[in-house]
Amino acid sequence: MTDDDPRARAEARAWSTLLDLARRRRDEAARRPVAPPLAGLADAEVLPAQALLDLLRPFAEAPPGRTYVLAHLGQSLDGQIATAAGDSHYVNGAENLVHLHRLRALADAVVVGVGTVVADDPRLTTRRVPGPSPVRVVLDPRARLGPDRRVLCDRAAPTLVVRPPGGPRAPGDAETIEVPVHDGRLDLEALLAALAARGLHAILVEGGGMTVSAFLAAGLVDRLHLAVAPLLLGPGRPGVTVPAVARLGDALRPPCRTCQMGPDVLFDCDLAAWRSTASTTAPGSEPASTTRP
Numbered sequence: 001m002t003d004d005d006p007r008a009r010a011e012a013r014a015w016s017t018l019l020d021l022a023r024r025r026r027d028e029a030a031r032r033p034v035a036p037p038l039a040g041l042a043d044a045e046v047l048p049a050q051a052l053l054d055l056l057r058p059f060a061e062a063p064p065g066r067t068y069v070l071a072h073l074g075q076s077l078d079g080q081i082a083t084a085a086g087d088s089h090y091v092n093g094a095e096n097l098v099h100l101h102r103l104r105a106l107a108d109a110v111v112v113g114v115g116t117v118v119a120d121d122p123r124l125t126t127r128r129v130p131g132p133s134p135v136r137v138v139l140d141p142r143a144r145l146g147p148d149r150r151v152l153c154d155r156a157a158p159t160l161v162v163r164p165p166g167g168p169r170a171p172g173d174a175e176t177i178e179v180p181v182h183d184g185r186l187d188l189e190a191l192l193a194a195l196a197a198r199g200l201h202a203i204l205v206e207g208g209g210m211t212v213s214a215f216l217a218a219g220l221v222d223r224l225h226l227a228v229a230p231l232l233l234g235p236g237r238p239g240v241t242v243p244a245v246a247r248l249g250d251a252l253r254p255p256c257r258t259c260q261m262g263p264d265v266l267f268d269c270d271l272a273a274w275r276s277t278a279s280t281t282a283p284g285s286e287p288a289s290t291t292r293p
């Protein structure tokens, strides 16, 4: 896609609006009107610009001062996010990578499990689109992070390493934040509260499967983006794994829309809307935790 491409031009316009909205969310003092994103666009440009705005506006415009969690995973048709050997480069196409970098640029912080950092040594920065890189947060309860990992030594963005109280400090340039442990698991609600206390409210949970599943099981995800790629991997690293339900009627069935993303199909699932419906129509049927910092 080039700058002469109407779709590229339209998306560039919509993207600059989304960055403005995220800037306003972060800095109430800098609140200023955002230019109408579709004004002056040619007919062929309106649709792609509107599609991008519809997809990303809920995250860019998350209510200021309140934590909003968007989890993203790219998976195969058979629900795997990597091979058994840990190879995940790349399950999805280039369009989804751009999408992921857009999510990073809109996020205040990006959270990953230590399994992802050990396997992929990701930078978790914004390189494919204009926009700021988020604070990087690694869940590392058993101090498995090696000092050579890029998030610890590249100085591309601040990194926070999450550990239980009294554990070893994070190596390199990273800061350690201590979060209580319950039943051997880090308390993710306490983590979100600690991030909120640092002004980090728009949270992208980028993987892997265990980490996204832990946030889902705790009822802490507002929006889930699942990018399904047209390939079959066989038994590998599973994506989303949620607690079993006995009856289909008890399944987590959030409002969902899909959009084509190159060869992939992105499922955009509104878990926050599902939670609020579940809590008004069937008391007791919502996930374990819905309180927010």
Ligand SMILES: NC(=O)c1ccc[n+]([C@@H]2O[C@H](COP(=O)([O-])OP(=O)(O)OC[C@H]3O[C@@H](n4cnc5c(N)ncnc54)[C@H](OP(=O)(O)O)[C@@H]3O)[C@@H](O)[C@H]2O)c1
Residues within 6 Å of the ligand: 072, 073, 074, 075, 081, 082, 085, 086, 087, 088, 091, 112, 113, 114, 115, 116, 117, 119, 120, 139, 140, 141, 142, 143, 144, 184, 185, 186, 187, 188, 206, 207, 208, 209, 210, 211, 212, 214, 237
């Ligand atoms: N396709 C994609 O979108 C995508 C995205 C990211 C990663 N990946 C791939 O996914 C694989 C890694 O995923 P994964 O599911 O195996 O691991 P992961 O989610 O990256 O990391 C899991 C580890 O993080 C720690 N952790 C997570 N939640 C925790 C909690 N609530 N309390 C305590 N510790 C917690 C635990 O560390 P300890 O084991 O030390 O206790 C846990 O084993 C890699 O192969 C990577 O390439 C794919």
